[in-house]
Amino acid sequence: MRTLQAVLLSVALVVLLALPRVLSQYHVTLVLPALAYAIALLGYNLLFGYTGLLSFGHALFVAIGGYGAAVLSSRLGLKSFELILLLSAVTAVLVAIPIALLSVRYVKIFFGILTLAFGMLFHSFLFKFYNLTGGDTGIRVLRPTLLGRAYEDLDKTTWLVGPFYYYCVVLLVVLGFVMWRLVHSPFGLHLVATRENRRKSEYLGVRVRFFRLIAFAISAFYCAVGGAILAINTGQADPELAYWTHSGDLVFMTVLGGFGNFFGPVVGAFSYVFLKDQLVGMTQYWRFWLGLILVILVVLFPRGLAGLFERMWARLHRSTM
Amino acid sequence: MSTLLEAIDVRKSYGDFVAIDGISLAVGEGELVSIVGPNGAGKTTLVNLLTGLLPPTSGHVRFKGQDIAGIGPVMLAKHGMARAFQLVHIFPEMTVAETIAVAVVSQTGKSMRFFTPVRKDPAVNQRVREVAQIFGLERKLDTQSRLLSQGEQKLLDIASAFALAPEVILLDEPTSGVSSGDKHGLMRNVVDAARKAGVKAIILVEHDMDLVAEYSTRIVAIQAGKVLADRKPDDFFNDPEIVAAIVGKRVGRLAAGAA
Numbered sequence: 001m002r003t004l005q006a007v008l009l010s011v012a013l014v015v016l017l018a019l020p021r022v023l024s025q026y027h028v029t030l031v032l033p034a035l036a037y038a039i040a041l042l043g044y045n046l047l048f049g050y051t052g053l054l055s056f057g058h059a060l061f062v063a064i065g066g067y068g069a070a071v072l073s074s075r076l077g078l079k080s081f082e083l084i085l086l087l088s089a090v091t092a093v094l095v096a097i098p099i100a101l102l103s104v105r106y107v108k109i110f111f112g113i114l115t116l117a118f119g120m121l122f123h124s125f126l127f128k129f130y131n132l133t134g135g136d137t138g139i140r141v142l143r144p145t146l147l148g149r150a151y152e153d154l155d156k157t158t159w160l161v162g163p164f165y166y167y168c169v170v171l172l173v174v175l176g177f178v179m180w181r182l183v184h185s186p187f188g189l190h191l192v193a194t195r196e197n198r199r200k201s202e203y204l205g206v207r208v209r210f211f212r213l214i215a216f217a218i219s220a221f222y223c224a225v226g227g228a229i230l231a232i233n234t235g236q237a238d239p240e241l242a243y244w245t246h247s248g249d250l251v252f253m254t255v256l257g258g259f260g261n262f263f264g265p266v267v268g269a270f271s272y273v274f275l276k277d278q279l280v281g282m283t284q285y286w287r288f289w290l291g292l293i294l295v296i297l298v299v300l301f302p303r304g305l306a307g308l309f310e311r312m313w314a315r316l317h318r319s320t321m
Numbered sequence: 322m323s324t325l326l327e328a329i330d331v332r333k334s335y336g337d338f339v340a341i342d343g344i345s346l347a348v349g350e351g352e353l354v355s356i357v358g359p360n361g362a363g364k365t366t367l368v369n370l371l372t373g374l375l376p377p378t379s380g381h382v383r384f385k386g387q388d389i390a391g392i393g394p395v396m397l398a399k400h401g402m403a404r405a406f407q408l409v410h411i412f413p414e415m416t417v418a419e420t421i422a423v424a425v426v427s428q429t430g431k432s433m434r435f436f437t438p439v440r441k442d443p444a445v446n447q448r449v450r451e452v453a454q455i456f457g458l459e460r461k462l463d464t465q466s467r468l469l470s471q472g473e474q475k476l477l478d479i480a481s482a483f484a485l486a487p488e489v490i491l492l493d494e495p496t497s498g499v500s501s502g503d504k505h506g507l508m509r510n511v512v513d514a515a516r517k518a519g520v521k522a523i524i525l526v527e528h529d530m531d532l533v534a535e536y537s538t539r540i541v542a543i544q545a546g547k548v549l550a551d552r553k554p555d556d557f558f559n560d561p562e563i564v565a566a567i568v569g570k571r572v573g574r575l576a577a578g579a580a
Contacts, residue, residue: 184438186426186445193423196412203410204481205398205427 004313016169020161028161029233034273035168036229041254041265042179043222048251049259050183051215052195053104056112056247057119060099061220063126063242064092065227070139070237081144081167081232089224096220097213104212107198119247126239138238141231160233168229175222176266182218183262191215223250252294258304267306324349325489325522326371326402331380333366340366342546343380348489353512353523355533357567358543364526365493367543371524372404372491373397384489398427403487407494407526409474413467417458417477420466421449424484448484455514456480472499472507479511483518490515491524496532508532530568534558542567 020028040062047053068088072078078087103114126133133139143159145151146167151159182188193201194208202208231237240246249272257268275293279286301308327347333340340363348354358364369375370382376391383389384400397404412420422439425448426432431439439445453459456476461469466477475498482490495511496504515523527533533540533554540557542549550563558564 181436181438184440185436186431186434186439186442189419189423189426189439190432192415192419193412196414197410199394199406200410200412200478200481201423202394203398203404204424205395205485206423206432207395211432 013169013173017166020165025157025161028165029157030273030277031270032160032165032168032233033230034270035165035172036226036233037250037253037269037273038226038266039168039172039175039229040223040226041250041257041269042176043219043226044250045254045259045265046179046183046191046222047215047219048254049261049264050188050195051191051212053107053212053216054112054251055103055115055216055219056244056251057099057115057117058219058223058250059242059244059246060119060122061092061096061223062227062230062246062250063122063237063239064088064095064220065224065229066141066231066237066241067126067133067139067227068092068224069144069228069231070141073142073144074140079145079150080148081146084144085225085228088228089221092220092224092227093217096217100213100216104209104216116244116247119242119244123239123242123244126242133239136239138236141235141237144232156235164232171225171229172266175225179222180262187211187214252290254304256294256297256304258306258308260303261306261310264304264306267309268304271305326384326524327382328367328371329381329383331367331370331377331382333370333375334378340546341370341377344543344546344548346541346548346551348522348524350521352538353525353536354539354541355525355527355537356541356543357527357530357533358549359567362543363546364543366546368404368491368493368524368526372402398485398487401486401488402491403482403485403489404491405479405482405493405495407497409471409478409498411466411469411474411478414465416463416465417453417469418446418449418462420477420481421452421484424481425449425452428485452480452484452518455483455517456510472503475499475507476510480514483514483520486518488519488521489524490520490522491526493526494528495525496527496529504529504532505535508536512536 019031044058047055065088068091069084072084072087078084099115099118103111106114127135143156146163151163154162190201190206191211193204193206194211198208227241230241253268253272254265255268256272257266258264276286276290279289283289297304303310324347329345331341331344344367356364356367366375370377373382373389373392373396374394381388381390384402387400389397389400412423422445425445426439429444431445450459450462453462456479458473458476458480461473466474469477475495479492479495492511496507499507512523525537537554539552540554541551542563544566549566550557550560
């Protein structure tokens with residue numbers, strides 16, 4: 001299984017790096033949001049899959065990433081993408097801490113509702129404070145420099161599917177690696193213990209609330225990075241980023257890919273973006289079909305696409321032994 | 322004998338209801354103290370007070386001279402006291418090795434390591450194997466806890482508490498849900514393990530008087546929130562009044578057995 005994982009990962013990486021040479025520009029711009037969501041969901045799943053806390057408000061942190069990129073680039077004139085990412089993500093963490101302090105005392109539906117409420121609060125803030133946030137039109141996001149390079153000779157799309165695309169792939173790999181180490185660290189082990197049996201983990205010396213708080217903060221960091229990429233891709237940060245249906249999309253993607261598997265969220269992000277693109281092109285009732293697919297998946301394959309693949313692999317492996 | 326854990330005139334009341342009405346007791350090194358009493362006598366409340374889960378209304382609870390009243394489970398583990406529950410508490414999706422590792426990681430102060438793979442930590446691995454071996458779980462290290470038999474889950478629950486390397490361990494009816502034939506085996510296993518693991522004292526809450534008689538060095542009988550008797554097993558079982566009060570109908574058989 002380990003070698004298989006390594007092979008699959010290498011193949012996936014090669015495919016990702018080769019895509020701009022194979023696909024049309026339009027299709028590559030589709031991969032960008034998939035990369036953004038993959039990053040956001042890796043963080044989201046630390047909270048959902050590993051810690052067992054289902055948040056319905058994480059679009060809030062995606063929006064902080066998006067608006068962070070917007071405010072920093074077009075209002076404050078900051079050019080460096082690295083600084084924009086860092087400042088937006090740190091802001092998200094700072095906002096996440098008080099929210100987490102209140103929310104992590106609860107689990108299940110209470111945690112879900114609280115996070116949903118905070119998300120909706122933030123959405124109204126973005127929507128109503130017109131002078132500050134641009135209201136429903138939002139704020140423009142200017143093209144940042146990547147590692148100090150402006151690429152002024154490239155037009156917007158060429159820049160997006162060129163340097164920016166590769167930058168995001170590298171970000172996904174780096175942040176994915178960091179997350180991999182996190183969930184396999186002693187910290188990750190204790191997080192899972194809190195999910196599995198709170199009382200028992202406390203008696204084994206696990207500081208449940210504190211660890212949930214850290215997981216929450218890390219998830220906010222990742223979501224903000226994803227949000228910044230999303231906003232740069234569209235050139236705009238608008239309140240839709242923080243809307244509760246967007247939080248729902250995050251949950252949808254994670255369940256679609258499989259929250260029980262480390263790579264599930266990444267699989268979910270890519271499948272969702274392409275599924276949605278296909279369905280939107282075919283029918284105006286795409287939300288209905290997406291919903292139907294989710295229902296079928298949850299009933300038949302509760303472990304998501306990644307879980308389905310795992311099972312198929314196990315069966316194949318057994319039959320060839 | 323040096324005192325490890327002591328309760329001094331501890332009271333706990335909920336409104337008008339007095340659950341624990343001035344209990345003092347001490348547990349010293351080398352002891353296995355059984356707490357017995359009829360249902361509703363206040364055993365559970367007493368245990369919750371002794372383990373710092375509940376703060377007493379008045380009185381003191383000290384562990385190695387430090388006040389531990391109401392400190393909560395996490396700090397309790399840090400101080401060196403472990404507790405296993407009557408009902409099996411496991412991490413269903415975790416393997417046996419991972420479950421034990423949770424305790425080892427806390428005990429070695431490694432829980433704030435975010436970037437080192439816990440599976441590749443030789444110190445943790447070795448300790449996990451040691452603990453598993455003591456409880457005969459070494460062949461099941463990679464088995465998911467939910468797939469273990471009821472008895473094995475019980476063992477794992479207790480083993481993970483032992484993995485904290487506690488000085489005192491509190492066992493709340495460790496043999497409940499275990500068939501009567503296996504009860505002695507389990508108790509012997511636990512007592513042996515405690516000796517090997519360097520546990521200095523065991524507090525046992527138990528209904529089964531055969532086990533209490535066989536393994537205790539001292540028996541504390543609780544009735545209506547007070548200490549009715551605090552004696553060595555021989556003295557305890559030779560006092561018909563106490564036996565009648567605590568053990569009730571089982572007097573005849575036990576008294577005959579102990580006499």
